[in-house]
Amino acid sequence: MRMPLSAIIGLVLTGAFLFVGLFAQFIAPYPIDSAVGGVWEGPSAAYWLGTDTIGRDIVSRLIYGAQVTIFVALASSILAFSLGSFLGFFAAVRGGWIDQTLSRIVDLVMAIPSLIVALVMLSVLPLNLTVLILVMGVLDSTRVFRLSRAVAMDITVMDYVEAAKLRGEKQGWIIFREILPNALSPLVAEFGLRFIFAVLFISTLSFLGLGIQPPLTDWGGMVKENKDGLIYGKAAALMPAMAIAALAISVNLVADWILSRTSSLKGGRGG
Amino acid sequence: MHPVLKLVVQRVALGLLLLLAVSAVIFLGVEALPGDTAQAILGQQATPEALANLREQMGLDQPALTRYFQWLGGVVQGDLGTALTNKADIAQSIGQRLGNTLFLAGCAAAISVPLAILLGLIAARYAGRWPDKLISGVTLTTISLPEFVAAYFVIFLLTQVFPIFQPVAMVFPGMSFWAKLHAVALPVIVLVLVVLAHMMRMTRAAILNVMQSAYIETAELKGLTPMQVVWRHAFPNAIAPVVSVVMLNLAYLVVGVVVVEVVFGYNALGQYLVDHVTKRDVPVVQAVGLIFAAVYIFLNMAADVIAIVANPRLRHPK
Numbered sequence: 186m187r188m189p190l191s192a193i194i195g196l197v198l199t200g201a202f203l204f205v206g207l208f209a210q211f212i213a214p215y216p217i218d219s220a221v222g223g224v225w226e227g228p229s230a231a232y233w234l235g236t237d238t239i240g241r242d243i244v245s246r247l248i249y250g251a252q253v254t255i256f257v258a259l260a261s262s263i264l265a266f267s268l269g270s271f272l273g274f275f276a277a278v279r280g281g282w283i284d285q286t287l288s289r290i291v292d293l294v295m296a297i298p299s300l301i302v303a304l305v306m307l308s309v310l311p312l313n314l315t316v317l318i319l320v321m322g323v324l325d326s327t328r329v330f331r332l333s334r335a336v337a338m339d340i341t342v343m344d345y346v347e348a349a350k351l352r353g354e355k356q357g358w359i360i361f362r363e364i365l366p367n368a369l370s371p372l373v374a375e376f377g378l379r380f381i382f383a384v385l386f387i388s389t390l391s392f393l394g395l396g397i398q399p400p401l402t403d404w405g406g407m408v409k410e411n412k413d414g415l416i417y418g419k420a421a422a423l424m425p426a427m428a429i430a431a432l433a434i435s436v437n438l439v440a441d442w443i444l445s446r447t448s449s450l451k452g453g454r455g456g
Numbered sequence: 457m458h459p460v461l462k463l464v465v466q467r468v469a470l471g472l473l474l475l476l477a478v479s480a481v482i483f484l485g486v487e488a489l490p491g492d493t494a495q496a497i498l499g500q501q502a503t504p505e506a507l508a509n510l511r512e513q514m515g516l517d518q519p520a521l522t523r524y525f526q527w528l529g530g531v532v533q534g535d536l537g538t539a540l541t542n543k544a545d546i547a548q549s550i551g552q553r554l555g556n557t558l559f560l561a562g563c564a565a566a567i568s569v570p571l572a573i574l575l576g577l578i579a580a581r582y583a584g585r586w587p588d589k590l591i592s593g594v595t596l597t598t599i600s601l602p603e604f605v606a607a608y609f610v611i612f613l614l615t616q617v618f619p620i621f622q623p624v625a626m627v628f629p630g631m632s633f634w635a636k637l638h639a640v641a642l643p644v645i646v647l648v649l650v651v652l653a654h655m656m657r658m659t660r661a662a663i664l665n666v667m668q669s670a671y672i673e674t675a676e677l678k679g680l681t682p683m684q685v686v687w688r689h690a691f692p693n694a695i696a697p698v699v700s701v702v703m704l705n706l707a708y709l710v711v712g713v714v715v716v717e718v719v720f721g722y723n724a725l726g727q728y729l730v731d732h733v734t735k736r737d738v739p740v741v742q743a744v745g746l747i748f749a750a751v752y753i754f755l756n757m758a759a760d761v762i763a764i765v766a767n768p769r770l771r772h773p774k
Contacts, residue, residue: 293481296474296756297749298711305482308733308741309489385602392604393718393730408608412719415612423612426605433600 188442195438202251202432209252213245218400225419234421237411243421246402247428253403254432257318258383264322265379269329270372274360276330277337288334291327299324300389307395317396321386325379332375336368343367370443377440381433388429404429463764471757478749482742483527487520527742536743541735546743549728554747556724557717560640561709564647569702572652576659576698583664592660595653603715607646611719614642643720650712655705662697666690696766703759707752714748 205212215221220240221232228235234243276284294302303320310316340346346363354362388405390396397403402410407425414422457465518526530537536546575595579588598606614621621642631639666672667690675685714726721727725744732740 293474293477296753297478297481297745298707298752300711300714301745301748301752304714304729304733305486305741305745306489308736308738309486381600389602389604389715393715394734395730405604408604412608415608415616420612420616423608426608429605430601433602434597437600 191438192442195435195442198431198435199439202255202435205248206251206255209248213248215242215245217241217246217249217402225414225417228421234424235419237407237421238414243411243424246407247404247424250402250404250407250425251428251432253397253401254384254387254405254429257314257321257387257397257403258380260318261321261325261387262376262379262383264318265325265329265383266372266376268322269326270333270365270368271360272326273330273333273335274337274364274368275356277334277341278356278359278364284334287330291330294324294327295331299386303386303390304393304395307390312395312398314397314401317387317390321383325383325386329372329375329379333368333372336371337364340364340367370446374440374444377436377443381436381440384429384432384436460764464761467757467760467764471753475750475753478753479528479531479746480524482745482749483524484520486738486742487524531743531746537739539732539740540737541732541740546740549740550725550744550747553723553725553728556722557713557726559636560643560647560717560722560724561706561713563637563640563644564651564709564713565706567644568648568652568655568705571648572655572702572705573659573698575652575656576663579656579660580663580667583660588660591656595656598649599653599657601650603646603650603712604719606649607643607716607719610642610646610649614645640722643716643722646716646719647709647712650716651705651709654708655701658701658705659698662701663690663694665697666694669693692766696763699766700759700763703755703762707755707759710748710752710755 218241220236221242222236222240224236224238224240226232226236226240232242232244234247237243237246272287276287302324306320307316310320341364346359349359349363387396387403388408391403391405392409394409397406399406404425408422408429411419411422411425527537534547536550538544539546539549575591579591582588601609672685672689675689676682680688713724714729716722717724717726718730725747729741729744729748732744
């Protein structure tokens with residue numbers, strides 16, 4: 186199948202964002218937290234997007250912001266995936282009260298919007314990277330749980346799983362060797378969507394002042410810092426918001442493409 | 457009992473049970489997390505005696521479960537306790553702000569619901585043709601933006617490029633209704649944009665789903681006019697999914713409103729919540745969190761109840 190143009194654009198942009206995030210220290214022309222110019226300088230050869238509210242180079246901060254945003258989002262979605270899919274598979278394989286208990290807990294957490302749960306939790310927890318990643322990862326794992334449980338439910342009734350059970354394989358084998366490889370493709374597409382969700386989530390928290398704390402910065406925090414600039418008519422203040430939108434849209438394009446491929450595979454299997 | 461009534465009662469009971477469980481999570485969950493309220497008030501330098509005194513004064517030496525039931529008893533009677541930071545009565549502080557939040561969300565709902573259904577109908581009517589592609593393309597872009605990002609694009613566009621509005625939304629008691637409407641115009645536009653996309657896409661999917669069923673084809677084949685098909689056959693079956701889509705998205709407004717209030721400095725419940733999370737004022741956060749959760753659960757419940765009542769298949773028990 187030929188790759189659609191939208192997926193190529195999405196992949197290239199996502200790759201570019203990852204590259205910038207990974208090598209931020211080498212790419213950024215100025216240090217993250219030092220005032221190098223005047224306040225709200227316009228774009229120039231030295232500062233491509235100008236300087237911010239206390240004279241820091243906006244381009245450099247965007248580059249460092251990419252690193253933090255992508256790292257936190259990636260870490261929390263990996264956590265959400267490991268936790269959610271393992272428990273989801275486990276619930277599907279074991280069934281009975283284990284499944285019931287886990288499913289009801291997940292129902293309960295999902296009965297309240299994640300942002301509200303996160304705000305309640307962050308009112309007592311210390312604000313640092315580990316706590317943010319844990320809170321976001323655990324909250325988001327509920328969605329992964331539902332998906333992977335549903336997928337695994339379809340797989341556990343397959344003959345090859347039955348055969349493995351009759352061979353006397355242990356639960357670990359059944360989860361990791363029988364279910365996981367067969368559940369991988371829908372989960373991969375879901376990973377893209379969860380990653381976007383995590384980017385938007387951490388940006389929102391930082392924007393509210395409850396996410397990444399200085400001296401580190403992320404794009405959501407930069408929107409917050411620069412919001413006054415917008416009122417003075419500085420278009421550069423819009424850049425962090427643009428970056429969030431661009432990352433979200435490019436990962437979305439890739440995820441859409443994977444999703445359309447896996448759903449056509451699923452169709453081939455008869456549903 | 458009529459089966460519809462029975463289902464509705466079951467769903468409402470489930471909603472209440474869920475609310476009770478959520479209140480326990482909000483109260484006891486916070487208790488279980490590491491963190492000490494007394495320490496948070498007095499700071500790191502507090503002496504052990506001062507801490508013990510304060511704990512006793514606030515009843516923090518009681519077991520968590522006892523305090524939960526005391527808190528719950530208060531909440532049921534409208535007593536939400538007092539704020540740690542300024543000793544103000546929480547219920548009183550919430551009153552006015554809740555009104556402001558509902559005003560904002562209500563305006564957004566009043567615009568977005570008819571608009572989303574209309575756009576969804578147009579997109580479904582011209583599925584696969586240019587009006588559908590245009591509407592779907594635009595909404596697909598707004599769907600991937602978080603509320604505050606959408607907000608700053610709107611602010612930039614409508615206060616800088618086309619200076620029509622003020623970038624802050626202030627309402628105060630005594631303002632006329634029209635003045636209030638003008639003040640919230642910008643946040644309402646943002647909220648409409650944010651919920652519109654989801655609502656329109658789900659409406660489109662629900663209607664397309666109904667239009668593809670066999671009974672629609674039968675109705676067309678027996679010679680009914682398109683209007684009759686839509687009115688007699690498609691509409692009664694599409695109303696349940698569309699209404700639950702609308703309710704689910706109004707529940708989504710609950711989150712949107714928190715962020716949008718902060719963006720525009722709009723003095724309402726969401727802003728109050730975020731402020732007090734920053735100040736680590738746990739009783740306020742618990743009370744406001746519970747209110748947001750209750751509204752969310754209620755709207756989800758309403759979506760299900762309407763879906764049950766509107767489902768023609770349930771009205772005729774076998």
